[in-house]
Amino acid sequence: MQKHSSAIWTGSLKDGGGSLTSQSGVLSATPYTFATRFEGQNGTNPEELIGAAHAGCYAMFLSALMSGAGVVPDRIEATSTISLDPTTEGSPTVTAAHLDVTVKAPTDEAAIRDFAEKAKAGCPISKLLKAEVSLALKIA
Structure with a gap:
């Protein structure tokens, strides 16, 4: 199974802008800018999208x-907070992903904790955050 999304960026880092589009169409030319990523302006950014993917995958x-x-859970709430250090020498770096999880399920606390730890280690997006990245480049 393969899924894809794409980004288009035009202009300089601070004055330019981009758009994100996902294969499903949920994102369709969704705008993002330096300000939405680094200055807290309203709009999306890559770290927010990684957090959403991580929380959804984990749950x-x-x-x-x-x-x-x-054990069929009644409800699982997961929030993934992605930490980006913009001051890292060389380039900004994602330094951590933290999961805050609330589970309501018909089993004891120890079992839920065991399942939660196994899910943290086995979630495909958790694994992705440690993955090799490959590149295919075309010069236009």
Whole structure:
């Protein structure tokens, strides 16, 4: 299975702007700028999108683990906070992803904690945050 999204950027870093489009069309020429990423202006940014992907993936994976063991969760709430250090020498760096999770499920606390830790390690997006990145470049 492969999914894709694309970005277009025009202009300089601070004065330019870009748009993001996802394969599903949920994002369709969605604008983003330096100000939405680094200055807190309203709008999306890559770290917010990574956080949404991480939280969604984690919640689904935790549900799969629990359901596979016969425990169907009533509700899983997950928030992923992506930390970006813009002052890292060389280029800004994502330094951490932190999950805040609330689970309501018909099982004991120890079992939920065990499932939660396994989901943190096994969630595909958690793994992605440690992944190799490849590149295919075309010069136009």
